[in-house]
Amino acid sequence: MTTTSPPPRQVILGVARSDAHAVANHLIAMRLRESGFTVTNLGVCTPLEEFAEAHTAHPDAEAVIIGSLNGHAYEDLRDLPALRSAGLLQVPVIVGGNLSVGSKKSDRDHERLYELGVDYILGDAEQLPLLLDLLRAEARPPLSRV
């Protein structure tokens, strides 16, 4: 008796437009692949349009996962509402990293990203597989935010 393995789970990964921090991106890709995901890793310095193009190319991707460490998350994701209005990136967008400039952080840092349409902000990249599993388990209407 043979079982067919389940179809691979797709995710799109990358780092925000102005951000060249690569190490977390390398490690997150490795970890997701270890957890059985097929990762389309767009790497560092990736404009939002390229995430949208990748999603168009991989419509079954479960999420678009964007890292931002250099403090420019908001500025780099500014076009998200416009792309969404244009019908693109209709997929959960997960963001993580160091999301504002300066060593004192405030609640506004996250709020304003949610206002742009970011769906989930994760502190810890380790939580990604868990979040992706939860997203799949739920019907599409997103969970209450993390």
Added chain:
Amino acid sequence: MTTTSPPPRQVILGVARSDAHAVANHLIAMRLRESGFTVTNLGVCTPLEEFAEAHTAHPDAEAVIIGSLNGHAYEDLRDLPALRSAGLLQVPVIVGGNLSVGSKKSDRDHERLYELGVDYILGDAEQLPLLLDLLRAEARPPLSRV
């Protein structure tokens, strides 16, 4: 032909009532003696009354020189007006050291000591012989303050 040496010049030296800092006192006494003064050194922790008694015992003393390093100069010299009213310590009182508590100093530190009747405040003990010479050169009405 013989010359008689001039009579020795007297000063009274000591450290304020609550203050036990001895090193500057030792060195100032040594230096004044080297400069030819006869020093009555009352040492550390000397109440103002004892300076007054010493002055009564040595009425020809040119000055009463009081060090204060522990920050209590004002509190320790509080009785100066009372003693002066009682006719005591009718002699220039010279004060030096670290004259207030704390590492930020203000002009008030000196002003309030002058208000008590301190005649001279010197920053540098090296200046003592010079000041004493000036005091002797002048007629008694004190110089403008240093």
Added chain:
Amino acid sequence: MSEIPGLRIERRVAAALPPWPDIVAWLRRTDKPTVAAVLAAADRRGVPVVQPRCGVGDHERMRELLQAIEAEGRPSVLTLTIDSYTRLKHFRSAAEALRRDPAGLNGYPLVAHGWRRGRDLDASVRAPLQVRHGSPDGRELFAVTLAAGITSFEGGGLSYNLPYSKNVPLAVSLEAWRQIDAVCGILADEGVPIDREMFGSLTGVLVPPAISLAVCLLEACSAAAEGVRCVSIAYPQGGEVHQDVAALRAIRSLAAKYLPERVAVYPVLHTFMGVFPRTTATADALIHYAGLTARLGGAVKVINKTNQEAYGIPDAATNALGVRTTAMAFTPFLDFVTVDEVRVEEERYWIEREVAELVDPVLDQADGQRISAAVEKAFADGRLDIPFSASVHARAEVMPRRDAGGGVRYQNYGRLPFSRATRRRNEQCLRGAPGGDRLIEAVTADINYFLAFDRHQDGDDHANS
């Protein structure tokens, strides 16, 4: 519209510059020492210069920041750290962000502000300035830097490409930086030495010393070929003092071997560039340790970090404290501190040997011509490589590990052409390295090496303070 000799830059930027003779005349003014002069003096005195990183978007804030750090920290060289948009030549994005929310920029957008404001910043402090950035193609920024009268410009065609961008071909970045170096050569002939610092820190995370030095030496060779006379070679503190001291000392001997005599070469230490400890106490101790390492290694300059590194761009007071904590290591009171010279010499032997094994084949291939093509080919082949490359133009097949003492070694060589002796010694070093079963766990632990020291401290996690 200005023509800087041989520097091809965007018209909009060129149009705003003063004439080249004015730029040169302004650079020649003598009210301030050049960075090169400050480094030469520090080298003679034997006391390293400390230099903070600093950059904020708004001009007034930037001036205040420089002045505050100078007042409280007294660094001998100050920095304009440039924002990420400008680095990537997104000059329009930089200008927009500056208009919309200057505090949201992670550096000073010098091209957007323009050279007059650069001069204003330069005039506002006593220390000379360096522009630090991370531009695969820094030509426009360089033009504005010169016009601002700034005499030190960091970067190179490799070290400011591979860690700082995704897909700029090496040929492009090497040519851009060749043009920059050629202008420096012209200025050197004019009597204005521009200090060119090579960013040996690369991706900052577990960079094997020989890789850092090899990349910098190749950049320095190119720079020297274009007439550059003052080269700072930066090495990132790894955290194992014998290896770090050896690497710093190796810079001088390698420079003597690979670079013409007339080039002044200064070893620079970058205080630990990887994942920084989070407790104030451990961060401060690491910052001081870097200073001590610099002192023992004969560095001429240290680029300090701050105890807010793990959290975000630091405030002025914290930055000044970082400068002071570093400089504290240069006190004569520590004259008694020595390092095990035998261990240092052993490390140095192997570092110099590894560098030769990486660099010599490339230089042989270049055969006295411009080395850019040979370098490009070596990266394409993986004979040169860097770990965790941000750019697709390095293979990132090399994988570092820490040995039991914290020294940075090779877990995988990728395609680096190391000799059998080098490999044997590397494997010896790694024997007994704390291993997880899985490489990724082990490497992650190595990346987070200094976080383990936080645990010795009270939990004075800055986040909770």
Added chain:
Amino acid sequence: MSEIPGLRIERRVAAALPPWPDIVAWLRRTDKPTVAAVLAAADRRGVPVVQPRCGVGDHERMRELLQAIEAEGRPSVLTLTIDSYTRLKHFRSAAEALRRDPAGLNGYPLVAHGWRRGRDLDASVRAPLQVRHGSPDGRELFAVTLAAGITSFEGGGLSYNLPYSKNVPLAVSLEAWRQIDAVCGILADEGVPIDREMFGSLTGVLVPPAISLAVCLLEACSAAAEGVRCVSIAYPQGGEVHQDVAALRAIRSLAAKYLPERVAVYPVLHTFMGVFPRTTATADALIHYAGLTARLGGAVKVINKTNQEAYGIPDAATNALGVRTTAMAFTPFLDFVTVDEVRVEEERYWIEREVAELVDPVLDQADGQRISAAVEKAFADGRLDIPFSASVHARAEVMPRRDAGGGVRYQNYGRLPFSRATRRRNEQCLRGAPGGDRLIEAVTADINYFLAFDRHQDGDDHANS
């Protein structure tokens, strides 16, 4: 009205105290470690405790000061530094000054505030407290200290007399401290160890190590005879690292030689107690150097200084920074730092020998009885002596000098009964000492030794900042 067993104190103070059983019960509470327990743990761990000095007149300000230093500096033991009036038993002056101008007091007048407020302070911070003062006769203060639940009390009949008062006979101070030690003995039997720190810093200025250690050992012998079980022996950093490390290490061997086994003895380093450098940079470097000295010497505690020492009583932030700068020296990153053991051993041999030459004749004379009479006689004869004594009860005939390397030696022995070998070696050390023609110039230069290091620094004189 309380009776503390055998402690004769002023009625007014006694009247305000809780009953002795309540005092003991309160001292026994276990919500906070005793200072003795903190020291024992530090000794086991091999990482010294850092403790700041701090005291202001007003109670609320004092609580805020303790809390601020604890939050920013995280010392393991905190201090109530007592004002000068209270030290001299001018309790009325202290109370008046407290009423008139609390900010004008140079410490916390604990007797005037009373034991309830002492408990309030103790409850306001996590670290246990020590009372540091300088009272030739500290009995009233000790009574209030115990009632406040504080488990460490500094001082002794010699070290808190000679530097701290003009004319208190040694017989008086020794008897006062004998009573204090006897109470500690009773408490030790009750299971409450009170840490008793001997103030080896004396006049803080150029104290030859053997004099410091001899005085402390004699005090420790007296204390041990009264049943004290926890003794901290403090040594003031002189600034020459080999001599200082040797002195700290000698404390342990001398304690083994002169004190009963059941007494726990902890070497304590006082960060340089003399004329402090004025520039922030040199002051910070000296503070860190003290930490490193403590580490190398195996000290269990360091009492830190701050970079405002030359100016006046420091503010809380500066004090916390002093704690952190000291603690920075205990980082594992500095595990590689060693000291020339041969030089240390040589210094240690001579320190131990000098101590024996000072202490043994006194102990021989005491012949197993209470040593106070023999000690008194020795000071009267000048066979024991301290430089720059504030008290007329030491002859102050001994005159120290620094040798060319900064070590503290003897210019004049006064009447100290040193052997010919000791003198010969001392004179050898002084050969080549930078000499003025006049002794006073030379000694003044030695007193101001660390000011010379300010000149290496930019003139960041705090006064101008």
